[in-house]
Amino acid sequence: MRRIISLFILLLTLSVLLPAQQRKLEFISPDINDRNEIIMTVKLPSLSGNTYRTLVRGRADTLALEALTLFPEKSFYFPSRNEVMVYNHFGCYGFDGDNGNWQELNFMPSFSSGQPISPLSLRTLEMSPDGRYAAYIREDEENTASLILYDRDMQVSLTVTSRLKREYLEKIVKWAPDSKYFIYRRGRDLYYFSIEQYQSGRIPAESFRNTGFKDMQSVQWKAGNYLYILKERHLYRIHSSEFFTRSFYSEPFRRGTVRGRLPVNYDPVFDSYVLNDGGTDLFLIKNGQYGMVIPLAYDIESPEAAQTPLINLGSDNEILSAEWLENDILILLVGSRKDGKSTLFRYEDRKQPFFLPLRSGSFSGLSASPDGSRFALFTEDSVDIYKAHEDTAVNSFSHNEAMQLHWGSDVYYSLGKKTIRTLDPLKGSSRVIGLSQSDAAGFNAGGDLICGIGDNQFRYDEALSWIPLKDDVEISGAKNTTKEYRIYLENLRGGWYSSSLKVRNIESYYTSDFIPPFHSQFSLEVPQQLRPDSSSNPWYFDHGQSTERKEVALVINAVDSAEGTARLLKTLESYSVQTTFFINGDFIHANPMETKIIAESGHTVGSLFYTWFDLSAPGYQIDKTFLKKGLARNEDDYFIATGREMAMLWHTPGYYINSEILETSASMQYVFIGTDIPVQDRINRINAPTYNAVEEAEQLLLRIKPGSIISLTLGEEAGQNEYLFQMLPMIFDELVRNGYEFVDLQDMMQSSLY
Template identity: 25%
Template sequence: MKKTLPALFLAMFIIPSFSFAGIKFDNLNINSENKMLYTVTQNTSGIKPYSVLFSYNLHDESSIAQNNLPDIITCYPEYLNSLNKGKKMQVRNRYGTAVYDFDNNTLNWIARSAILPEKSFSLSPIITSPDGTWIVFMRKVASSTGELIIQNADTKMYVILDREASYSYTNLPVKWSPDSKNFVYQKNNSVYYCNPEKMFKGIQLEEKYRRIGNGKIQNVQWCSNTNLAYIDSDIIYMIDERELSSLGIYSNFYDLGKVIGRLPEHFDPDTMEFKINSAATQMVMVKNNNFVSYYNINSVNTTDYVKLLNYKSYTEVFDGSYKFEILWPEFSKPVIWTDFISDSGKTSSAVYLFNEKNEIVNILSVEDSTSNAAISPDGKYISFSSGNSVFIYSVNPWSRIAEIKGEKTASLCWKDSSNLCIGGDQTVRLYNVPLKSENYLFLSQCKSATWDKLSKKIIALTDSYEEYFVYDEVKNVWQKIHSCEPLKAQVQNQDYRIYKAEAKNARYDNGIYVRHLSGKVNTFALYKEAMKKSAPKKKIALAFDLMNSADGVNTILALCEKYDIKPTFFINGEFIRRYPKEVKKIASSGAEAASMFYTCTDLTVKDFEINQDYIKRGLARNEDEYFAITGKELSLLWHAPFYKSNKMIRDAGSQAGYSYIEFPVEEDSIDSKAGKTLESQIIPITVGVKSDSEKNEFYTKLELLINSLMDGDYEIVSVSGL
């Protein structure tokens, strides 16, 4: 059933994911007309702190209420998305959703927080169709599930595709055809196709007749406007979009699509992804985020195995990678963008190309990247940020087109194939690639604001630019102004005095107080929430037990950096010997490293006698091996492998100077006691245990766990920080 939202993504604010944020008021200013300006800054896990400029009319003796909200006059671009074929741009941040209209040069808030968000939240991802007509997003309904929704960007009508989709803060199980006419989506363990125009007109086939086959969204890939590749086990099929309407109806009578090749191994959507060029003559396969294979597809004998074009393992080349994006320009070889954990333990990015010998070559390293890479709608350009610059490169041939300097960048999106929207730390700009020109749209944040003496308009200064920006109250946008006469900031006029003072709420660094000077003299808090006493923060630690594989370490480090949390890794000597690179990265990242003995074995078994000297020597050996690899010392925390110990083992560790970390375990697996983790304030997460019955490692759900803890008002600290 089609439904209408009163505003885009309004429903996405129903169940946000929260973390503690220190709210700080600053830059207080009031004029003779009782209009006041002030900024609010919040320190938030997952994103960098930024300030928001507010304007408010003082006209009575009461605090800000839901029916009397201040105006938000700067708009920080945490996420940007192009809509309506480039006619509009959506801006999302912790305060809500705004839409910029390029035709009218206006910015309007269509959904915003009723009051200051005392707790700040992680935003859910969205996918827009290439032409910006359709929006797919997920509305969270439980800690790990959500409703997968498609919405018309213009009419706001929406349809729920899946009511119990697995929730994710990074990916959505949807892929659009390049011409936006169709998309495929995953529901349970099946893949379906959909024509949004037909769906919203009510003439779409029932879902059971639109089923492509078993698998996940990784099993399918659009090759062109009309062709969809689908991998079933080791067979590659090519499906023409004209066949889609008959696939589900007749799937029991004939095979889907046309066989175009056979893989040398079974395709596992949990660990593999692929891309096929538009001509369906070549394909790239990525496995475990660090092994890349490049194949030829036999166009004559289509049932043959695909032919490997390179014969080298690229595991070392992609050391530390945790995310890939494959770009495939028309009539060219693929381009690979990868995010990885560098030797410093921090996230970084790089670009790779295939040379004439089909050898993969690193052509660009991107350090200090502050935004995701953005691909132009026609696939010709890739843009990304590094430091205080935004770079635009032509994909085929690979060459730098432009470098736009000035400020750090939070987000990027392409308005169309010629214009790039740059969501900067101070401003949001539109850059025209052919003309090499830029235009300021509005301010992201400012360092101070006041009024122009002559025009009475609000003007503001930013950290990056010397000129003032002037605010258009009608259009809610800002432009540079070359001449103005700024009024000196003041905190008192004929009716009021405004000032900052201590707040009772622990989530507030301070509060704004208003002293009424005329009529009934009184003082009140502008935000009454700042006067409410809040419960003390609850602390919890994530303890990662590294076992017999390094799978997931890079993802864990990337997420901990993203959410600014300090994890604790319990490391044994066998892991150190097997995976010295990962151990070095853990040490360099600043994470806490603790001991899990020098060998990963049950120390309580009765097969051989273990004494205190054995425990002490095992702990010392683990210390020495860690120091030899990293040049750093392990913390004096430890637990026995599998959390299995006895009094003698714990006493021996204590005599060696260690503190033992307890966790309630009665069986071989700690999973059965996961419910007791909150009692112990430690959540143990096993990393690197290979099991045929468990394809999905728990670390793949780590971001859900982090946000669930934030929902529960937990502060995530290291084990020693408890």
Template identity: 25%
Template sequence: MKKTGILCLVVSLFSFSLFAGTSFGNPDLNLNDEILFTVRHNMVGTSPYKSLFYAALKDGKPDGMPEVITCYPEQMELLSGGDVLQIRNRYGIARYSQKNGSVNWIEKSSIMPENIVPVVPYAVSPDGKYFCRIERTSIFSGNLMLVSTQTGKSSVLCEGVLNSYEDLPIKWAPDSSVLVYEKNNGVYFCNPDAVLRGVEIDERYRKIGRGSINSVYWASSKFLAYVDDYLLYKINTKELYTLGLYSGIIGQGKPMGRLPFQFNPLTDKFSCNSEVTSAVVTQNGRLFTYLIVRSASCDYMDVIYSRPYTESNASLVASYIFWDAAGKPVLWQEKLPFDGIKERGSVYKLDTLAQHVLEIEDSGKPFVSPNGTKAAFFAGSTVYVYDINTWKRLAVLSGEKVVSAIWTDDSNLYVGGEKSIRKWNIHTNKADTITLSSVNAGYWNTTDYSIIADAGNSNYYKYNSDKRTWSKIDFSENPVPVKQNGRYRVFIGSTPNKNYDNALYVRSLSKRAVTIPLYKESTRKMPEKKKAALVFELYDNADGLPLILSELKKFNVKGSFFINGEFIRRYPAETKQIVNNNHLCASMFFTTADLTENSFVINEDFVRRGLARNEDEFYACTGTELTLFWHAPYYSISPELISYGENAGYTYVNTVTDVSEFKNPDMDPEKLIKKYCVGLEKSGGGVVSVVGGFSQSNHSRPLYKYVALLISALLDSGYELVDLNSL
């Protein structure tokens, strides 16, 4: 069976928008009453891009739903053993068949999408016959579904799973024969074919053990590794059903060794070599430990390398482990520099020391070829392929900013860029265009009425209407769009709909004179969107800051950060990093003390001096001024404190609910997000608070780990996300 390495990222490096909405542009009308036009969504939650549309007019109206003829690769998957490329975006799902070289839309949005959130991830089996996804039942959660790509038949694996825009709580066996999934603090397995045919044995006999999806790792098609507390087990795939039936008698597999620390399935991850004789454990995302099995027993494993992340010029966003041909681990660290906004990747070969082998600026997540010998990644407008064993560069493809990419086999990749999707052979370095992702404009060819697209930089493409694909052409003409043809005139005009920047109108010039919008919804008068401000509380811990900044960039959201003086003193580099990423910074006083406690007296002079001290420390650290918003630590407040702050020139900020992560450290993130949504609904908008780190309490599921879910829930509820100035 084939296996594929997949990378699908929502990449957004655009500057924050001054406005957000849908805009129409570049209409071109031919003598057959057919229109080409572009649509650009510039909204929080996704990358802006221009799609090209086609519509035919009949009796002054569109003859059917206008058709999108470009295909932006927000997410891509391989189906049917690699023969079919699936492309998903805001408009629906399209599939490209290698056999007949055509693109077909299997799902299409019936309306122009207005509230846009990122396309949810699919976890496709390596053979492309099945995939898992979350079928939403609310804005917070949904059912984890197993779906056949061939028949469309589906089955629910687990209910009440939190929506995810990164990874799903499942892991496929390399040969697709077994699926492992997380449910109710336990790990289970199933045969996907048996589940969909309704003949799989009862789930209680398919439990591997307690833990989360982090507790298991597919070492190979033959072996599944499982960690429970201190012990590492090796499970033969053929023995899974026996294990499930008799786990109370025969245990959880073959014990390989004991970890020198307790494994926390909520915060830790691990990976193994193919024989489960070596492992790398990542604790709390920061401490990396490489261990080998001394003997297959319950003895402690030997620690070959163990070191926390301590780099002083960048924060750690994420890390990945993969293994070379010799069974040695390779560590990839994704970092956000303190003095910049572009993430970079660092690659290390782990042994008794970490050997630095590669550094990549503006990099994305690596993805490994099906045979495990090559690693590909994209950096800006370039895709690189390296040999995992030697770390020599094997191939390079450039030309446009890359959004997503996926291996088809060990020699070919689909590369989804901002302008086109190409199939690239790394040996011949030939890249064939399959379809266009976005365009500057579309035109009717005056000679044969074919469709020509301007993709920028003097690159023109011709549309094959039968196969719905595009091919590059030499085109020396200077196309001029036509706005009228004797029967109709098309033009861009204003609209009262606040979700649109303009509207595309069709004016009939013959018979009964009438002007209508091409999309009725584009001129429907809508009330102003309610506004919500995401604020992040930085007391004296920066654990969540790298993830928060990374998610805000992906969603193109501008956040507001309340910074305590204790944080500035402890984390000056991180404080400057927030400023460098162009987020609003406000004051949380100079100390973390609860100002309403009876242990000391607070007067106006104390508040004035505390705010001024925080201003001075922030300015000394960043060279910039704090905005004149503030709130007391933990939002503990009194009317006197608010008045004292006002006298010092500050506006006090409060949240829409009194629920606090500090007061409720064990609250489920879904419940906390629900509380905020209810509070926003009652108040008509307001401030939503996320704590950026917990130094004085143990919090295994902090809300900052679910920022993507929180942002999407707010967008789904119809809120416009703004900073405090706009609120």
């Protein structure tokens, strides 16, 4: 045994080293001018991976609100309309490239229409490539949702399907290139929708539109309106014109034409792929660990053996982007988790089967042109344009922190973290057409709204238009009072908003919220009798007290399989959830790379004993010596693999417990972590195919109480297609919706001491 630490020092030390990080909406720098116009910056910790600031404006008398900066959490471009669309938590906004005007698009509930700023994932919105149709999710009652199709030209909407489960893991809609069809999903089942059938009023019943395929991660649309489906080792192809006929047949008659075979199984839960336009080559990313090019149309009559390139990502790298260009050129952007640097690779010749590194640096992304002849590389301060075959940029445009690029016929549209610009490839110049966020804002002496970004200033000119200023303008100090109104920030405890901006009418003595509160902000406390009694044993902890707040903690058990580790860690980072991993020796030995990744992720790591077995089975003799040796061995194995120590927290396989286990915990200064919610997330091989992770997540949500410890298992199980740990975005969203906060387990333990 390497060290013995008292419980008090353990909790104090870990709570200092690993403070709980809560996602909170912040209101910053409110100001009011003599016209009773209020401005304020809203800081939103977005789940898309970017925390951004939105400048909002409203009136004290009417409380009418609007967002003035447009952060591109998601964006679209419609060449036939020359229109750019920006979509974020505040609403949907369109820029007309022909007349240079912005306007808010009001076919969805938005901030300006009185919708509270949500802490949840960005609501699903997928636009048809021609820009006419919007397919989006509308939340309904009874914890369900509907898929809505909105026709922007006719200004009418249609409910495509309803009573959907609230689980937003992947895209729910994928449009065909010609905008005449889209695929959508209910659970894992995929259905088609025909715009022609909709326009003619002949929409078949949903049961007749089932494609027979599952998993949105398995399908991709390509040129010619072909839908490709990757299932296990086979790639199938179906033309959209075949949907109606095939939907009347059952397996195996509607699988489609086989276009290729893979050397390994494709798992839609943990793998992903990128297909070239011709459907002849496929780039497979296997469990986020390595990528390989697979020629699907290789000539089997060729006398020569074929080689294909493989890139091993190791423990510190991830593929940020993969794009196919013309002539079957593949470019990859691989990023390092350690130093944030990225490397650009290219593969273009089957006779030279390896990825050629082109350059390394602080690159944040890339974008391929629709015809594949060019691609854009985003650096810290520029957007560099390359031809597919060349290593030297043909254009370089100054644009700090660019995120997305859309390829117009005359100009490119570059959307960054601070500004939205047009890039002119002929003139080599750029122009600001919108602001994504601001560094500072306020009113000048004349009451005009001024926004500062770096060394540049802009004056607001209505309709989301900002005019760059040649000379610096002095911004007046922020005010909180006019003749009619007074504004002030009131701090809030718990919930999504960190504070509320109050608007007080001095004459009528009436006070209002400037921004509508999220409906769970002031959720009622769960009655005292619903909380479980706490344990009197200081070496056993299975729930917190949570007498003042609705708090829960999350623990992840790593038993043997490491599939899904990278995606899980990214989800935890997006939601700012600090968790505790319990790792056993089997996992450490089988997955040393993933063990190291978890150790370096900043989450707490406890012990799950040195191996996984049923301690209650009569064939095992469990005594204190056996338990001590098992704990010590796991400590040593973890230290050898990572160079780090485990926390003095543990639990047995299956949470089996008896008096001898608790006595051993106390003698070794270990705290046994239990759970007050039994979870079924590992199923035997016979029942695995019928396991429904969404339904299990819903049952879990019904059992959660303030102070609960939610325990999930990482990895895959033979025959199982769905996993509860994949449902974490759904679980996080629903708990936040109901006023819960996630706290670090050590913080929950420490607060329970008092």
